[in-house]
Amino acid sequence: MVIAPSYDKLSSLGSVDTMDGVRVQRIASIPLTGYPDVRVASCTVARMQRILTRFQPDVVHVASPFVLGWQAIQAARNLGLPCATIYQTDIPGYAARYGAPVLENVLWSHVRNMHNSSTLTLAPSTASISQLHEHGVQRVRMWRRGVDTRRFDPTRRDQDWRERVGGGRKLVGYVGRLAPEKQVQDLVVLDSLPDTRLVIIGSGPEKEKLRTLFPNAHFAGFLDGDALATAMASLDVFVHSGEHETFCQTIQEAMASAVPVVTVGRGGPVDLVDSSRNGWLYKPGDTEMLRARVADLVGDNAKRAAFSRTAYDTVQTRTWTAVCDQLMEHYAQAQTVASRAPRFSTTTS
Missing domain, CATH: 3.40.50.2000 (Glycogen Phosphorylase B;)
Structure with missing residues (x-):
């Protein structure tokens, strides 16, 4: 199951309910001011827990968390589910580019809290792993990206x-x-x-x-x-x-x-x-x-x-098949780590 923000049906990103046979659970969202192609989703932790409880996942994969992903991390933690969180976007580094450098430390605090609340963090490069370690993020593993060598040729x-x-x-x-x-x-x-x-x-x-x-x-x-x-x-x-x-x-x-x-x-x-x-x-x-x-x-x-x-x-060996085989290994490791951790309360505020 994919949990994702809703989009206007006329947008280039579409608003499909299934993809390749996988159900897409849409969450209400609003366009980011000044950049409407980016949507900000609104979902409580309690609702996210209900969604996950109905589906009963083995692993929660959180892609580039900040708002919706943070709700998923907290819900997975409350339910005792292993959570692999992907570090994909340097949002604190964007702060200065958007004219708000004073927010960089605040944003790093949020990033650190999110990722340290996850079972594992998967980062795509040596530079990003070093950056996360410098800011106090623990349990970081390398997971690179694949490339579609059949399409890009x-x-x-x-x-x-x-x-x-x-x-x-x-x-x-x-x-x-x-x-x-x-x-x-x-x-x-x-x-x-x-x-x-x-x-x-x-x-x-x-x-x-x-x-x-x-x-x-x-x-x-x-x-x-x-x-x-x-x-x-x-x-x-x-x-x-x-x-x-x-x-x-x-x-x-x-x-x-x-x-x-x-x-x-x-x-x-x-x-x-x-x-x-x-x-x-x-x-x-x-x-x-x-x-x-x-x-x-x-x-x-x-x-x-x-x-x-x-x-x-x-890049000829960097296929998505090879990279996703590595991802399955990370999922298995997340399950092992989560099985050894104390189970958290399922109550939410």
């Missing part, structure tokens, strides 16, 4: 698409949310790079601001499925500028598409990019270095081809 490269978008120029692309924490504005140094065109794939609250900032760029809007895979494979270089990534799934999707990566040397990307082999890392905040790394790859066909081959080879 270099054979999807589309010369017609490349000609329509680039007109014969090299294509340098970003894929992701257009939001402050992604620091997409740093890519302005690439908008005037000779013989290239910057391609921005995604949507978000900074879309119009970025359109003004990047007058020469192509804005493809939000893409998913095969359309995204075609666009990704049709790039020459993939770029990512966010310094608060706990993993960065789009880097793996670019590599599976045989597209070399230039990204900031902080957070999750450090585990993914082997600098000078499948891409380049640049120093956080050093946008001139970013520009130079991209120029190096678009200007050297032989080097770019070598990086592309290595990028492709890097």
Whole structure:
């Protein structure tokens, strides 16, 4: 069973009641002010306990908790259920990007409380594990992300698409949310790079601001499925500028598409990019270095081809099947840990 926020039936995210035969339990939600694609769900711990009691799960998997996930963690704890909580989003790190740096310590306190109330925390990178340990989070294990190597594949490269978008120029692309924490504005140094065109794939609250900032760029809007895979494979270089990534799934999707990566040397990307082999890392905040790394790859066909081959080879064993086999092992460990812990009261306030 999946417990998730409700969405408008007309939204791109849909509001299905089942997915691949799995029931989806919808929780009432409201759009986040200024970013309506993000929904904030409202559910009491008591209601969450009733939902879990009816379903009788073996394990509760909490994906990127903050509001709804916190209710699930408390409900699972009260019921004595093993709870594997996923650390996926550096929300405290986003505070400064959204103009509220004073909230960072308060948010870390909430993150620490949530994850230490879980049986296990699963984090996707060495950087995120270190970050959690520094802030007092215990029982952290590594669980990386898989990539769909059947969908993201270099054979999807589309010369017609490349000609329509680039007109014969090299294509340098970003894929992701257009939001402050992604620091997409740093890519302005690439908008005037000779013989290239910057391609921005995604949507978000900074879309119009970025359109003004990047007058020469192509804005493809939000893409998913095969359309995204075609666009990704049709790039020459993939770029990512966010310094608060706990993993960065789009880097793996670019590599599976045989597209070399230039990204900031902080957070999750450090585990993914082997600098000078499948891409380049640049120093956080050093946008001139970013520009130079991209120029190096678009200007050297032989080097770019070598990086592309290595990028492709890097991710071929990172299938979702292999990663989810690891997840099942983590579930089993969570059950063992929970079986040794004292059972909590099932009463809630």
